[in-house]
Amino acid sequence: MVDRGPEGRAVVTTLINLPPDAPIIGPGVNLARLNEEIAGRVLSPRPPLWWTLSFGFSLLLVIVLVVAMAWVFVFAVGTWGINIPVAWGLAIAEYVWWTGLAAGAMLLSALFYVTGSPWRPATQRIAEAAVLGSLAAGGIMPILHLGRQGLFYWNFPYSTVMAVWPNFLSPLLWDFVSILCFVVSGVFFYYIGILPDLASLRDMARAPRKQFLYGLAALGWRGSARQWQSHRTAYELTAAVMAALVISVHGVVGLDFAGGLTPGWHSTQFPPYFFFGAVLSGTGLVLMLAIGLRHAYNLQDIITGYHLNILAKLVLVGSLLLVYSYLWEGFGAIYGSDIAVHTMYMDRLTGFYAPAFWARLALNAVIPQLLWLPIVRRSEILLVLISLGAVIGMWLEPYMIVVQSLHRDYMPSYWGEYWPTFWDWATLAGSVGLFLVIFLLLIRLVPVVSMFQMRQLVEEARPQ
Amino acid sequence: MNDETYGIIGVFTTPSAMTAAAARIVALGFRRVEAYAPCPVPEAARILHPQHSRRRWFLAAALFLGGVSGALWGYFIQYWDAVLSYPIIVGGRPLDSWPAFIVSAVEFGLLCAIAAGLFALLVTCRLPLLYDPIDNAEEIVRASRDRFVLFLAANDASFERGIVRRLFERLDAERIEEVAR
Numbered sequence: 295m296v297d298r299g300p301e302g303r304a305v306v307t308t309l310i311n312l313p314p315d316a317p318i319i320g321p322g323v324n325l326a327r328l329n330e331e332i333a334g335r336v337l338s339p340r341p342p343l344w345w346t347l348s349f350g351f352s353l354l355l356v357i358v359l360v361v362a363m364a365w366v367f368v369f370a371v372g373t374w375g376i377n378i379p380v381a382w383g384l385a386i387a388e389y390v391w392w393t394g395l396a397a398g399a400m401l402l403s404a405l406f407y408v409t410g411s412p413w414r415p416a417t418q419r420i421a422e423a424a425v426l427g428s429l430a431a432g433g434i435m436p437i438l439h440l441g442r443q444g445l446f447y448w449n450f451p452y453s454t455v456m457a458v459w460p461n462f463l464s465p466l467l468w469d470f471v472s473i474l475c476f477v478v479s480g481v482f483f484y485y486i487g488i489l490p491d492l493a494s495l496r497d498m499a500r501a502p503r504k505q506f507l508y509g510l511a512a513l514g515w516r517g518s519a520r521q522w523q524s525h526r527t528a529y530e531l532t533a534a535v536m537a538a539l540v541i542s543v544h545g546v547v548g549l550d551f552a553g554g555l556t557p558g559w560h561s562t563q564f565p566p567y568f569f570f571g572a573v574l575s576g577t578g579l580v581l582m583l584a585i586g587l588r589h590a591y592n593l594q595d596i597i598t599g600y601h602l603n604i605l606a607k608l609v610l611v612g613s614l615l616l617v618y619s620y621l622w623e624g625f626g627a628i629y630g631s632d633i634a635v636h637t638m639y640m641d642r643l644t645g646f647y648a649p650a651f652w653a654r655l656a657l658n659a660v661i662p663q664l665l666w667l668p669i670v671r672r673s674e675i676l677l678v679l680i681s682l683g684a685v686i687g688m689w690l691e692p693y694m695i696v697v698q699s700l701h702r703d704y705m706p707s708y709w710g711e712y713w714p715t716f717w718d719w720a721t722l723a724g725s726v727g728l729f730l731v732i733f734l735l736l737i738r739l740v741p742v743v744s745m746f747q748m749r750q751l752v753e754e755a756r757p758q
Numbered sequence: 759m760n761d762e763t764y765g766i767i768g769v770f771t772t773p774s775a776m777t778a779a780a781a782r783i784v785a786l787g788f789r790r791v792e793a794y795a796p797c798p799v800p801e802a803a804r805i806l807h808p809q810h811s812r813r814r815w816f817l818a819a820a821l822f823l824g825g826v827s828g829a830l831w832g833y834f835i836q837y838w839d840a841v842l843s844y845p846i847i848v849g850g851r852p853l854d855s856w857p858a859f860i861v862s863a864v865e866f867g868l869l870c871a872i873a874a875g876l877f878a879l880l881v882t883c884r885l886p887l888l889y890d891p892i893d894n895a896e897e898i899v900r901a902s903r904d905r906f907v908l909f910l911a912a913n914d915a916s917f918e919r920g921i922v923r924r925l926f927e928r929l930d931a932e933r934i935e936e937v938a939r
Contacts, residue, residue, distance in 0.1 A: 325796065325904035451835050459839040463848050463858045471832075471862040475869035482876045490902075494796065497899040513880070514887030517902050519793040519803035521883040523810045526798055527817045528879035532872050535821065539868040546861060749797035753773050 318412055319751060320595020328596075328748055332741045333491075333498050335591065341738055344590050349734050355727020362720040366438055373717045380700045380712035385439040388722060390547055390692035391575070392432025392729070393473060394568065395685070397544035398576015398612070400425045400480060402605075403487075404536035407529065413604050415747030416597045419740065420587060421580045422484050427732035428579075429477050431725040436469070438721065465546070465553035472546040476539065483536050486529055489515055490746040544569045551695065557638040558699030561626060567619040574612030574658060575688035578681035581605040583733075585674050587742060596743055599672060606671040609684060613662035620659060638702040646711055647698040650690045657687025764891040764939040765790075765911040766922045768931030769900065776906035777802040779929040783908065786925070790911035794892070794901035813882050820878035821871045828870020832863035895937040905932070912939075 335342075341349075365373055376383040399421040406414045437446045449460050449470045460467050493515035496508040515521065545565030552564040561567075584605065588597040627639030642651045661683055664670045671677065697712050770776040776793060780802045783791055793802045803810070836859040845853050880886070892898055892909060901907040908931075910922050919936070926934045 329903050451839055459844050461848060462836040462840060462862060463851060463855055465861075468858075468861040468865075472865045475865045479869045479872040482872050486876055486879060494902045497902045513885040514890065515883070515885060516887075516890060516892060516898075517794050517796060519795070519799065519806050520810075520813075522795070522798040523803045523807060524813055524817065524879055524882040526800075527814050528875050528882070531817060531821045532875040535825070535868055535871045535875070539865070539872070542865060542868070546865065549861070746797045753797060753799075756772070 318600045323595055332745055337499055352727045352730035355723055358720050359724020362717055362724050375713050375715045379708050379710045380697055382696045384714050384718040385435045387692040387696045389432050389435035391689045392428045393547055394572035395576050395579050396425045396428035397540040398572035399580050400540045404533045407533040413601050415744040417584050418744050419742055420583050423733050423736035425480055427729040430732055431729040465549045468546050469550050472543040476543045488740050491741050544572045556699050557635040563622055570615035570619055571688050574616055574684050577608045578684035582678055582681045585678055603671050606665050610665040617659045634704045641702045650694040654687045654690040657683040763912045764937040765909055767895050767907050767909045767935050768926035769897050769933040770906045771932055773799040773906050780805050787916050788914055790914040792909045794907040796902050817878050820874045824874020825867045825871030829863045829867025832866030891939050895935050897935050
């Protein structure tokens, strides 16, 4: 849709019209204030109190992670609750959860750059910092889950040294390749986006050490018209590729399950199903973080009600997509002729893990429907609660798919239950800590909103 | 004109003033003109670098070739593994099980496309750059903050110090500064 802004300037908005009471940037925002508020915070030698406290708390959680990892290394994966028949537990569920958060958040950044959405600059960095944190937290999970963690590098295809080749027919190896590609290209994409802002920081820094380090990172970027032209083209093209990459990467995570014969996994809908979930949880995560940061950093006129409204609608879109997948999941199981799948699905509805099924249905499919109401989209507390619910619901979903499906396999003699142990929960808490440490570091070292794109918005909105 | 001078910059407070000045300067026949700004100013860039489509094509070709060659490379690693180096039948599938190899090949191709995009961006922006005489200008740091700077190079055929200074004055430049080489 194309709206006419107050100055008669065409503003392309995706999905919605501009709400009249919520402008995309506050009226008081200008270049000087942007520099002072955004870059000034990065360059100030002392971080704010909330940052120090949350960073300290996250470091504590990372210590928990290190201890939990050491415990698993020494006493092996049996210290988690996993056993036969449920040999995949929280680690795999959380791997799906974290990579889903990363894929959804990266989609927000990449896809909506391609569409030219004017709300992206304010939320892009938050999303990308969340991507890199989530990928680190998710990436360690499958490695921890390996029985012999020290041999994880056998996944790399370099036989000349090892005389051992990985089996490329296995979806688990596709997964390894995909996530590795996502991590590396995510870092490249992030770097393309922050390059001009690093140059701004270099020029504004007073301390010689910061001038040197930001100068090194900025590679001599000067912001000439020629550089901006190239940057724009390169950024658009890589964003388009990035959008394709995140969709396919999380689709490959779904293929891990679709490629298995277990009832409840063996379904062709898994790649889009997982991706739909990623849209819901990734957007929910960014929405939560954006609301937190706009208060912590006083960014109410940069991350405005407009942004929250858009993100809330995207959470709703993710939820509706997921409802479609849920319907198919149930329809296929009940209408299909496979008695094992039917038994498995009935057990989902009524069995040992039924609370997880109904909770995820409520959190992912039912409660987000409140976002149809504009009054809910204006309430930050409700938005945080609904997003948090969606993120938890998307944790329950892989938990249920992984664990419940395995505990109702084909043969009744093979049925058994799984319950996470203390070390499962410690690993979860620790991975949250790892995510927070990386996220907090990135928003401290790099401007929390994309400065150069905000400047362009401000200049275009200024009456000529 | 002497060899010590790299050029002259005029500092403007708004992108529209800089764009208007750029249009005027190009119309007067100056060719070695560059704009420095804290954010993209597409109209000024179009005036100063109308030949941008060549760089666009270069970037697009870099991404495309990076992606295609990455995908081929990724496929070949798997082919080398499964067919040439260590042929072993897994699950009764053919050695060259191409449908299974497509997945990793595509993901690796997308990674190579993005890597090629970053590389081509650095090439077209001439980065990394250790030294640029424009940094000798005091006001240039404002161009990454809140000012819009036009630069006229001294090696332009039409360059004459007095004329350029008067030109910037007439165009309402906030500050005018000579840049040493």
